Amino acid sequence: MAIPHPREIQMAVVDWLDERYPFTKAVDEALYQRVPNFANAFYYCFGGMVFILIAFQLLTGVLLALYYVPDAAGNPAPAYTSVQFIQNSVYLGWLIRGVHFWSANLLIIMVLLHMARVYWTGSYRAPRELNWIVGVLMLLLVLVLSLTGYLLPWDTKAYFATEVTIKIAGLTPPQQVGMFLKELLQGGPVVGPPTLQRFFTLHVFVLPALIVLLMYVHFRFIRAHGISEPL
Amino acid sequence: MAEALAPRRVTRRTFLGWWLASLLTATVITGLAPILVYFWPAPPKGQKKGPINIALQTPIDQLQDGNAVKFDAPRSPNSAFIMADGGGDNAPGELAFGGYVVNNQGKVNVFAINCSHLGCSVALNEAAKTFDCPCHGSRFRLDGTVLHGPAEFPLSHLTWKQGPNPSAIEVDGIVLGF
Numbered sequence: 001m002a003i004p005h006p007r008e009i010q011m012a013v014v015d016w017l018d019e020r021y022p023f024t025k026a027v028d029e030a031l032y033q034r035v036p037n038f039a040n041a042f043y044y045c046f047g048g049m050v051f052i053l054i055a056f057q058l059l060t061g062v063l064l065a066l067y068y069v070p071d072a073a074g075n076p077a078p079a080y081t082s083v084q085f086i087q088n089s090v091y092l093g094w095l096i097r098g099v100h101f102w103s104a105n106l107l108i109i110m111v112l113l114h115m116a117r118v119y120w121t122g123s124y125r126a127p128r129e130l131n132w133i134v135g136v137l138m139l140l141l142v143l144v145l146s147l148t149g150y151l152l153p154w155d156t157k158a159y160f161a162t163e164v165t166i167k168i169a170g171l172t173p174p175q176q177v178g179m180f181l182k183e184l185l186q187g188g189p190v191v192g193p194p195t196l197q198r199f200f201t202l203h204v205f206v207l208p209a210l211i212v213l214l215m216y217v218h219f220r221f222i223r224a225h226g227i228s229e230p231l
Numbered sequence: 232m233a234e235a236l237a238p239r240r241v242t243r244r245t246f247l248g249w250w251l252a253s254l255l256t257a258t259v260i261t262g263l264a265p266i267l268v269y270f271w272p273a274p275p276k277g278q279k280k281g282p283i284n285i286a287l288q289t290p291i292d293q294l295q296d297g298n299a300v301k302f303d304a305p306r307s308p309n310s311a312f313i314m315a316d317g318g319g320d321n322a323p324g325e326l327a328f329g330g331y332v333v334n335n336q337g338k339v340n341v342f343a344i345n346c347s348h349l350g351c352s353v354a355l356n357e358a359a360k361t362f363d364c365p366c367h368g369s370r371f372r373l374d375g376t377v378l379h380g381p382a383e384f385p386l387s388h389l390t391w392k393q394g395p396n397p398s399a400i401e402v403d404g405i406v407l408g409f
Contacts, residue, residue, distance in 0.1 A: 006248045006249055089276065091268045093269065
């Protein structure tokens with residue numbers, strides 16, 4: 001019996017799947033599109049890099065959540081000791097946490113570069129204004145994700161940086177609104193365990209779900225309008 | 232001559248196909264390996280085996296015939312006892328978080344608290360002088376043997392020795408390190 005080429009095995013599997021659902025057609029429609037010549041430039045890749053970095057964040061975030069304990073009660077708090085455990089004891093924990101940390105930093109830079117490209121090529125103009133707004137919303141979400149993630153290690157730097165941030169939010173005029181925002185973010189009169197619980201919930205459940213939803217909308221818009229020509 | 236005309240079993244194209252497929256597989260495995268390593272539980276720091284000192288509520292010399300006294304593994308540091316024997320759900324080397332010191336006709340035994348059926352904690356039935364499991368109704372005599380199923384194996388012993396006073400015993404255990 002002749003040894004089959006790997007492609008024959010691949011085709012057999014794909015055919016089996018296609019008989020049950022048109023996967024090939026769905027993937028072709030979703031992924032394959034001619035890239036116009038004007039888009040064959042490195043700065044048109046910034047958006048894709050943002051997507052890759054967000055995927056990294058989601059993957060490493062899930063991995064970190066395997067060991068992270070969102071509990072700020074006690075001294076040292078489990079939140080702090082669990083981060084130390086990830087960093088120093090878990091196999092390759094330093095790598096996973098490092099990728100999460102540096103990807104988060106790089107993500108903000110790449111989002112700004114992507115937005116700069118969109119701005120300088122005039123890609124925000126009609127009929128793409130709504131997609132620009134979706135992009136701006138995602139920038140804000142990325143910033144809030146960074147802010148909420150900063151508190152999670154529950155070390156001195158995280159604590160006081162978040163206290164300053166919340167104080168700034170608390171200065172929103174009029175005074176009553178500022179105080180309301182401050183109390184709402186803190187979950188109490190001071191930055192404490194309820195604050196960590198709230199930031200953790202936002203960072204892990206609410207914001208990632210929102211950003212994935214907005215990414216889907218963003219991509220659908222791009223598919224609908226195509227890649228914009230430069231000015 | 233006939234051999235030369237026979238179809239080649241592995242063509243160059245097939246060989247290159249498999250070579251590329253192997254390379255792709257190796258690349259994927261290399262990418263996934265750190266994640267799999269990360270999943271593996273880290274060794275707890277400060278984990279060590281050794282005797283655990285237990286203070287009994289009733290000193291052994293005051294334990295009446297047919298009576299038992301319960302004890303728990305210390306929580307600080309978080310510890311557990313090591314079973315010396317066992318069958319069913321229990322096995323030598325498995326951990327228990329409590330136990331009973333029993334005076335059965337003058338002989339003192341120390342049992343792990345785990346039922347040999349599925350590991351629930353047994354409770355002393357003072358009236359019937361038995362250990363009863365609240366989960367599935369297994370019952371054990373004070374010498375640890377099965378009185379009533381579904382458990383099929385006796386209670387596990389813990390290795391122990393008398394401490395410096397009648398209220399103290401040393402039981403083989405482990406500091407868990409977390």
